[in-house]
Amino acid sequence: MSHLIEIRDLRKTYAIGDEPVHALDGVSLSIDPGEFVAIMGASGSGKSTMLNILGCLDVPTSGSYLLDGIEVARRSRTELAHIRNRKLGFVFQNFNLLPRTRAVEQVELPDLYMGRLSFADRRRRALELLRRVGLGGRTGHTPAQLSGGQQQRVAIARALMNEPPVLFADEPTGNLDTKSSVEIMRLFTELSEEGITIVMVTHEDDIAAYAKRQLLMRDGKLVKDIRR
Amino acid sequence: MNVWMIFKVSVFAILRNKTRSLLTCIGIIVGIAAVIAVLAIGKGASMMMVKEISSMGNNLVMVWPDWNRRGTVRTGAGAGQTMTAGDAEAIERELSHIVKSVSPAVNVNSQLVRQNRNWNARVSGVSCEMPEIRNWQIAEGRFFEETEQLNNARVCVIGTTVKGRLFDEDEEVVGKTIRIGAMPFKVIGVLATKGANGWGQDQDDTVMAPYTTVSRILQRSKFQSINMMNVSLHSMDDVEEAKREITSLLRQRHKLAGYQDDDFMLRDTREIMSTIGSVTNLMTVLLTAVAAISLLVGGIGIMNIMLVSVTERIKEIGLRMAIGATPANILCQFILEAVLLSTVGGIIGVGLGIAAAKAIGQIQNWPIIIEFSSALCSFLFSAFVGMFFGFYPAYRASKLNPIDCLRYE
Known part of the structure; x- marks a missing residue:
């Protein structure tokens, strides 16, 4: 079985003043389809940089990154946008929903950029996804009319719109209370069981505990790789 | 997308x-x-x-006498008395290949009196071709004819403003007599309303009479000097040639030596346009x-x-x-x-x-x-x-x- 994500000797160096800062210092890693991975580490350990590069939001200084068998480390901004659109889903700490926009339209957004579905099919799929995340009754609500947990569910439904093989989550429960956090993590677990690969960054041990595999980073290096 | x-x-x-x-x-x-x-x-x-501008008439060259150069005192433009009805007649006679008609104009401001009403207006002495040259329509009666012009007939055609000042609204005007200055004139027609011109002047506040009559009877001029003339051409294409020929004819008639300036000015409607x-x-x-x-x-x-x-x-x-x-x-x-x-x-x-x-x-x-x-x-x-x-x-x-x-x- 081929790896879904395979990185080799990945480096990311920022120049802050004259001092080069190695946010990623030679990381190699592979993730198989269907895995649920939590990346952990203290602030400044490089976990966010790692997620940004894995999510094709940023490019590494050197090293190789094969996503689904394709080298993506050196691609143009437009090519990366297409990859993100078709292969990746994102869930953010602060939800990043469009203001004053109805939930169903938020969920439709990724397909607007792909243009795969007709209007009716797109709407049908968006409504179906909102039902899937437990918001079947709130499809017409705007973010201001939804609780934090509900907003994050909308964001998850949106991330699933284009049927991506991988879902990236950056501190998905960071802005949520305990009850909502548990609900969101249950949803992630269900999605993982359905076969979606999930890569999540968190600094909370109890959230990371939902994942089947935990990676610990320190000073830009991968220091621990625990599978349960 | x-x-x-x-x-x-x-x-x-x-x-x-x-x-x-x-x-x-x-x-x-x-x-x-x-x-x-x-x-x-x-x-x-x-x-x-x-x-x-087009209501002024088409294919028109206007000629004014320039300032008077006899003596050392210069009068304003148009105030000279160097142009006569004879000049107008000469142009009409000798340049007939390009000139359709010439209408000399003699303007006086005069008090108009009828019964107990009076009004001061510009009295234009013009030729019988005036309606054609300057696009004047006749609303009532008729314009004067060539014989009346030759005989210094005391007839006049009035504008609607003048009519309003001297007559009642539904009064019959044609055939009535008004006094211009001290002289009685018979009203033979009324001009159709033209309205104000581009400079805001009321064109209907006018009385037209044969230029011969105005010159001899109202002005009592010995020289038959005229204030201007409207030269109507057959075609606007000839305008430059016409202006050249009018100039040389007038210079000849005014006996101007080569070194002397013209004592008249020419304008055509095209220039104004x-x-x-x-x-x-x-x-x-x-x-x-x-x-x-x-x-x-x-x-x-x-x-x-x-x-x-x-x-x-x-x-x-x-x-x-x-x-x-x-x-x-x-x-x-x-x-x-x-x-x-x-x-x-x-x-x-x-x-x-x-x-x-x-x-x-x-x-x-x-x-x-x-x-x-x-x-x-x-x-x-x-x-x-x-x-x-x-x-x-x-x-x-x-x-x-x-x-x-x-x-x-």
Whole structure:
């Protein structure tokens, strides 16, 4: 079985003043389809940089990154946008929903950029996804009319719109209370069981505990790789 | 992502902030409305002027005596008494191959009296060809004939203003006698109303009589000097030749030596037309400048708001990029937003401009001409303004890095 994500000797160096800062210092890693991975580490350990590069939001200084068998480390901004659109889903700490926009339209957004579905099919799929995340009754609500947990569910439904093989989550429960956090993590677990690969960054041990595999980073290096 | 989707996103973004979108448009609205309104009024005014000039008569060369050069005291232009009815007759006789007719004019201001009413008006001594030369229509009665002109007949034709001053509204005028100065004249006709000319002078406040009568009886002139003559040509194509030949004939008749200046001046209607044309052109240039400035200001307003909008929606841009918007998608979205703002402004501006022009036309009683082409041009130009001033903010947005956008606080 081929790896879904395979990185080799990945480096990311920022120049802050004259001092080069190695946010990623030679990381190699592979993730198989269907895995649920939590990346952990203290602030400044490089976990966010790692997620940004894995999510094709940023490019590494050197090293190789094969996503689904394709080298993506050196691609143009437009090519990366297409990859993100078709292969990746994102869930953010602060939800990043469009203001004053109805939930169903938020969920439709990724397909607007792909243009795969007709209007009716797109709407049908968006409504179906909102039902899937437990918001079947709130499809017409705007973010201001939804609780934090509900907003994050909308964001998850949106991330699933284009049927991506991988879902990236950056501190998905960071802005949520305990009850909502548990609900969101249950949803992630269900999605993982359905076969979606999930890569999540968190600094909370109890959230990371939902994942089947935990990676610990320190000073830009991968220091621990625990599978349960 | 297809154009329709980008269009929807842009419309949505504009509607999300209605008040600000409207305020952004105002610069364009005011600019376009001003252009449309002033253009409509300007076109109306120039059309009125052209109509005015053509009402003066076509194919016309006007000849005035120049200032009097006998002695050391110079009188003003037209005050000289160097031109006589004989000059007019000579031109008509000797230049008949290009000149259709010549109508000398002798003007006096005189008190008109009828029974207990009186009125002071300009009495023009003209020839019997005057109606034809200067496009005068006869409303009642007739104009005087050549025999009356030759016999110094005491007949006159009056304008409607004079008629109103001397007669009752429904009174029969033709055949009545009025006094011009001390002399009784028989009214044989009434001129059709012409209205004020381009300089605001009431053309109907006039009395016309044979120039021979005016000169000999009212002016008691020995020389039969005339104030001007209207030379009507067969064709306007001959105007330069006609002016040359009139000049040489008059110089010969006035016995001017080669070193002496002309003691008369010539003007043709074409010259007056071209003067009007240059005034209209100047107006158009000024208007274009005003329009350009107001649209520049409006465009900068749009650019300003778009820059604010890009900064304000930086997280939205980041999110759109994260879920698959390409830099080109973002560029198109923001340019389209700017173009939508400016064209909506343009449409409102055109509507407002037409309304304003009509209102001003109603209040001031000015003719208004609204041309479809100027409305269309304004609209297209407003779209161009949006594109031009929207490009920079949109370009900035498209160059943003998705991570920086998502992280932006």
